[in-house]
Structure formats: C-alpha cells, structure tokens
Amino acid sequence: MATHGHEPAGKNPVPPLVQCGDLKFDFARRVLTRQDIPIDISGAYLNALFLLVERSPTAVPKAELTAAAGTTEETLYKVIETIRKAIGDTEEPRRLIVTERGIGYRFIGMPTLAVAPGSTPKSLIQAHPVARKLAVAAAIVCLAGILLGAAFFYYWPPRVPATASVEGSFLIARDASGKELWRHFFSHGLESVRYGPASIQDRYWIGDLSGSGKPELLFLQDSAIPGNIAVPIPQESSMLFCFTSTGKVKWSFEVGRTVRDSSTWMHPPYLADAMLVLSMPGSRTQHRIVVASGHHTDQAYQLAFLDAAGVVVAEYWHPGSLSLLRSLAAAPGSAPRLLAAGVDNGEHQATLVELDPWNLHGASTPVRMKDQRFRLLDMPDAREERVILFPRTCLSRNEPYTRVSALSVDEGGVHLQVFESYNPDPNRLLYYDFDRSLRLTRAFVSSNYRAEHLKLEESGRLHHSWREDEDGLSRGLEYRVQASLN
Numbered sequence: 056m057a058t059h060g061h062e063p064a065g066k067n068p069v070p071p072l073v074q075c076g077d078l079k080f081d082f083a084r085r086v087l088t089r090q091d092i093p094i095d096i097s098g099a100y101l102n103a104l105f106l107l108v109e110r111s112p113t114a115v116p117k118a119e120l121t122a123a124a125g126t127t128e129e130t131l132y133k134v135i136e137t138i139r140k141a142i143g144d145t146e147e148p149r150r151l152i153v154t155e156r157g158i159g160y161r162f163i164g165m166p167t168l169a170v171a172p173g174s175t176p177k178s179l180i181q182a183h184p185v186a187r188k189l190a191v192a193a194a195i196v197c198l199a200g201i202l203l204g205a206a207f208f209y210y211w212p213p214r215v216p217a218t219a220s221v222e223g224s225f226l227i228a229r230d231a232s233g234k235e236l237w238r239h240f241f242s243h244g245l246e247s248v249r250y251g252p253a254s255i256q257d258r259y260w261i262g263d264l265s266g267s268g269k270p271e272l273l274f275l276q277d278s279a280i281p282g283n284i285a286v287p288i289p290q291e292s293s294m295l296f297c298f299t300s301t302g303k304v305k306w307s308f309e310v311g312r313t314v315r316d317s318s319t320w321m322h323p324p325y326l327a328d329a330m331l332v333l334s335m336p337g338s339r340t341q342h343r344i345v346v347a348s349g350h351h352t353d354q355a356y357q358l359a360f361l362d363a364a365g366v367v368v369a370e371y372w373h374p375g376s377l378s379l380l381r382s383l384a385a386a387p388g389s390a391p392r393l394l395a396a397g398v399d400n401g402e403h404q405a406t407l408v409e410l411d412p413w414n415l416h417g418a419s420t421p422v423r424m425k426d427q428r429f430r431l432l433d434m435p436d437a438r439e440e441r442v443i444l445f446p447r448t449c450l451s452r453n454e455p456y457t458r459v460s461a462l463s464v465d466e467g468g469v470h471l472q473v474f475e476s477y478n479p480d481p482n483r484l485l486y487y488d489f490d491r492s493l494r495l496t497r498a499f500v501s502s503n504y505r506a507e508h509l510k511l512e513e514s515g516r517l518h519h520s521w522r523e524d525e526d527g528l529s530r531g532l533e534y535r536v537q538a539s540l541n
Contacts, residue, residue, distance in 0.1 A: 099125040104138050107152060107162035114161040135160055147240050148302060156223055215300045216272050219259045221250040226274055228302060237302030243291065244279030260332050264297070264363040266339035271305060272298040273344065275327045289351055293327035295344070297365055306365035310348035314355050314372060314431050321355040328378035333391045333412055336384075343368075343412040345393060347378050354400045354429055358393075360412055369415035371437055374429035375400035377408060379462040383469065385491060392440060396459035396471065401429040402444055405457040405473045409441040409493065423535065439535070441493060446531025448500075448524045449517060450483050450507065451475040460484075469493060475504070482507045485528060498528035 103124040107115055117128050124134045135152060144151040155161050216228040216236055224245055227238045250258065258275040265271065276294045297305040311325025327348040335341035344361040358371040377395035384391045392409055399406040401424030419437035424430050451457050454476045461472035468490045475483035484501035500508075500521060508521035 099123070100134055100138055100141075103134060104142070107160060111162040114155040114158045117159040120159055147242075148238060149240075153238070156225075215270050216261050219255070219261070219272060219274065221245055221247075221255060224279075226276075228272060228298070239296075239298065239302060239304075241276060241278070246277040246279050246289075249277045257329060260330060262332060263339065264332075264342055264344075269300045271300065273330065273332070274298065275330055275346070277326065289324045289326060292324040293348055295327070295330065295346055295361075295365075308346070308359070308361060308365050308367070310346055310359060311350065311355075311357055315433065316355075316374075316429060316431055318428070319353060321350045321353045324351050325349060325355075325357065326351055328376075329380045331380040331382065331393070333382055333393065335390055335413070336388050343393075345380055345412065347380055347395065349376055349378070355431060356397075358395060358410075360415055369412075370418040371395075371408075371410060371415065372418060372420045372431050372434060373397075373399070373408070374421070374424070374431060375406075375456070376458070377406075379459060381462055381464045381469075383409070383464055383491065394462065394464065394469065396462045398456050398458040398477075399444065400456065401426050403456050404447060405445040405459045407441075407443040407445075407459060407462075407471065407493075408439055410437075411440050442535040443493070444533040444535070445471075445473050445485070445487070446528060446533070448475055448485070448527070449519075450504065450524075468496065487528070487532075495529055495532060498525070498532070500525045500528070 103120050106120065106123045117131055120134070121128055121131050124131070126134050135154075139145060139149070139152055142151060149163075151163060153161050153163055214230040214234070214236060217231040218229050218233075220227050220229070224241050225238045226241070226245075228236045230236055260273040261270050263270050264273075274296045276296055278289070278291045280289050293310045295308040295310065297307070299305050309323075310327050311323050313320060313322045315321060325348045327346055329347040331345045333343040333345065340363060342363045344363070344365075346359045346361070347356070348359070349356045354374050356373040356376050358373065358377060359367055360369040360371075362368055373395075376397040379396040381394045381396075382391040383394050390411075390413055393412050394407060394409055396407045397405075399421070401421065403426065418434045420431045420434050421439070421442070422436040423442075445457065445459070447454075447457055456477045457473060457475050458477060459471055460474045460479065461470075463470045468488060470489075471487045473485040473487065475485060481501075482503040484504055486497075486499050486501065487495065488497040489495055504524075505521045508517065508524065511517040512520070
C-alpha cells in the first residue's frame with residue numbers, strides 16, 4: 056500500500072477520473088483494484104471501463120467510448136485492448152468485454168480480482184454504507200435467482216445451440232429462439248463467399264456426437280483470402296472444428312495432406328466442399344463424419360472419415376471431385392452407406408461412388424482408371440461398394456469432362472443431374488433416377504438439350520436424332536461393383 060501520498064515503486068498513479076465524484080464510480084475503482092494497487096491504465100481509460108460496466112449488459116456505442124477515453128474511433132480498439140489486458144481478458148472467447156460489430160463494445164461480466172492481505176471484499180463494502188445496503192439486496196436477489204434458476208432448469212431444458220451464422224470473423228451460435236449463446240473469433244478471418252445464406256447450411260452441423268445429451272457444433276472454417284494479390288490463393292487449408300454446447304473447442308481437423316501422381320506433388324492448401332455426419336442406428340456414439348476437400352489447383356480429392364472424437368479412421372482419395380455427399384440406407388434400421396458424386400478425371404466422366412463408411416481403413420484410391428496420368432501413388436486400391444460412370448453424348452465430345460451437378464435421395468430413390476460439360480451449361484442437362492438399390496429406373500434429357508440438338512441437326516452438324524442420345528443413356532451406363540473389382 057502507498058502511504059503519505061506516495062505510490063509504490065514501479066507503479067504509476069491513477070489520474071483523477073472525469074466527473075468521478077459519483078459514489079458508483081468511486082466504488083467501482085475500489086473493486087477494480089488488484090491488491091489495493093491501482094490498475095496501470097490512465098484515468099481516461101478507466102472512465103471508458105466504468106462506462107462499459109455501468110451500461111452492462113447493454114452495448115456502448117463507439118462515439119461514447121471515444122469521448123470517455125479521450126481518443127478517436129480509429130484508435131479505440133487499442134484502448135479496449137489495453138483495458139482487456141489490465142483486467143485479464145486476453146483470451147478468446149472474451150469473458151468480459153466483447154465486440155459488437157457496427158455498434159461498439161459490451162461488458163458481459165464482472166472480473167474476479169485478488170485483494171491485498173488484510174483487505175477483504177467485506178471491508179470494501181463497509182467503506183460505503185450505501186454499497187453495504189446494495190450488497191445485502193444483491194445477496195437476496197442472488198438467492199432468489201438461484202431458486203428461480205433451479206426451477207427453470209427443472210421445468211425447461213437448458214439453452215443449447217440450434218443454428219449458427221457468421222458475422223465478419225465471428226462464428227455465432229444461437230438457440231431455437233434465435234438468441235445468441237456464444238461467439239468464437241477466428242484471427243485469420245472467414246472467407247465471406249463461403250458463408251452466404253445459401254451456403255452456410257452446408258458448413259455446420261449440430262448434434263450429439265458424444266452421447267452426453269448435449270449437442271456439439273461442427274463447423275468448416277475457411278480463412279479469409281487476401282484481396283490484395285493478383286490471383287487470390289488460399290493461404291491455409293480448411294479446418295473442421297468441433298465445439299461444445301458452451302462454445303469451447305473440443306477438437307479440430309485440418310483437411311488434405313501432401314500426395315502425388317506420376318508427375319506432380321500436391322501440397323496443401325486444400326479447400327473443403329462438403330461435410331456429412333452418418334450415424335449407426337440404435338447407437339448414441341457410433342458416428343462417421345465425412346469431409347470432402349480438394350487441392351486448390353490440382354486434381355487430388357480427399358474424403359476423410361472421422362469418428363466422433365475427431366480421429367481419422369479412413370481416407371478415400373479420388374482423382375477429380377466428389378463434392379456431393381448423401382446418406383443412403385438400403386432398408387429402415389440398416390447402417391447408412393455414403394453416396395459421393397462428381398467427376399472422375401481418370402475416366403473423364405461424371406461418376407457416382409458408393410462406399411461403406413463403417414468398413415473403410417487406411418487410405419485408398421480407385422482400382423480402375425483409363426487415364427493413368429491421374430492415378431495417385433503410394434496408396435492401395437480402394438474397395439468401393441459400387442462405382443457408376445455416366446455416358447457422354449455427342450454434345451460433350453469436345454469437353455474435357457462431364458460431371459454430376461446435383462444429387463438427392465428421398466423415399467422414391469436416388470436422383471442425379473449431369474452436366475454434359477465441365478462448366479455449368481443449362482442447355483446440356485441429363486437426368487437419372489435410381490431406386491434405393493441403385494438400379495436405374497429412368498434416364499432422359501432436358502428440354503434445353505433437345506432444343507440445342509435440334510438446332511445442330513438443322514444446321515447439318517449432327518446426323519442423328521436427340522432420341523438416339525436419350526435411348527443411349529441407359530445402355531451407356533457403366534456399373535462397377537465390388538465383386539467385379541477384386
């Protein structure tokens with residue numbers, strides 16, 4: 056303690072507060088003092104802190120904070136970081152002062168600070184009779200709150216994440232009513248184009264992975280790509296994060312790794328396209344988390360299979376892309392299989408692959424491949440349950456590849472849409488319907504396909520009818536099943 060008007064060596068005195076005569080400011084200064092030594096920030100900064108505390112839990116606009124701290128909005132973030140350091144709020148997620156984007160900052164809790172020997176919280180309260188009365192009232196309110204809280208959790212379930220959204224660099228979890236539960240800050244930012252209203256639903260999943268009765272939140276994170284370079288290139292591979300219901304990181308997984316074909320080493324980064332969680336019927340803990348990701352420039356594509364603890368149990372590597380993932384159970388109550396659709400570069404064709412996620416181990420790659428330039432090395436052949444290759448028609452003869460552009464599964468079966476071009480072209484669409492055993496039930500071309508084909512016939516560039524193409528869809532379908540691949 057300082058005596059006779061002198062501060063301890065190595066400590067700077069706290070300047071008088073602006074308009075600090077009010078009892079609540081004087082009392083706050085005592086509470087926010089470690090071991091009876093003033094916090095080592097200026098009086099103006101303390102004004103900003105006390106303003107945040109006074110308004111809690113309401114957010115304080117930046118303009119009011121800059122006025123209280125005697126700074127500008129451009130440097131306000133430095134003031135807040137100084138305050139956070141002084142009160143021990145330096146780790147993510149923030150426990151005391153959180154950022155409200157577009158508004159300012161909000162104080163969400165009272166810091167727990169040590170008190171010097173011989174000076175207890177009681178002595179601080181006794182210094183002010185008004186504060187002592189407030190403390191008694193607060194104790195009564197706390198007791199009532201405990202009783203009400205116990206009743207609340209007895210009659211109503213606890214608030215848990217039901218939805219997620221992205222704002223800037225923050226992942227925000229909300230309950231079923233839309234109220235924010237927690238937020239997590241990503242220091243390298245989040246790539247905004249991957250978290251729009253149409254795409255965010257495919258980049259998170261909420262469910263009970265551990266069987267504890269409390270849901271976890273899985274989130275695919277893509278760091279922001281710098282916008283000041285000539286060709287935007289991702290600096291980091293995508294990450295899969297598993298958060299507890301309270302927002303703590305339980306585990307994380309980085310997609311992709313270095314692989315090679317006969318001519319190229321393909322090093323990270325890899326970008327995740329999709330995620331799917333498969334659950335074994337009748338079990339609360341048996342799950343397979345499937346993450347699909349591709350190399351940012353080359354043809355290496357990984358399907359990673361993780362257990363509920365985030366441990367990789369298998370990898371299926373594919374030359375091309377398998378970004379469309381769906382679950383398929385042959386019968387009610389049976390273990391689900393994985394359907395993955397996209398492009399097979401080794402065949403230059405659209406493809407559908409069926410895998411058994413419960414019997415995959417290690418890392419593997421397709422058995423057959425016409426174009427051996429695309430074969431990935433240093434891993435054994437896979438044992439797919441089924442591979443289906445879709446025939447190419449006359450409209451795609453000058454295209455490098457065709458690809459599956461849509462995949463859905465319902466009670467009626469499995470439905471696919473194939474682009475007869477590598478890039479999306481609404482004039483070249485083919486449709487396939489399968490039953491749940493993946494037997495073809497119907498194949499047909501789109502009306503736009505017919506219209507383009509008729510134009511080419513009339514110009515003399517084609518000498519057959521579009522009906523011949525449509526009739527050939529089912530005949531040209533190539534099935535490769537596991538028995539024929541051994």
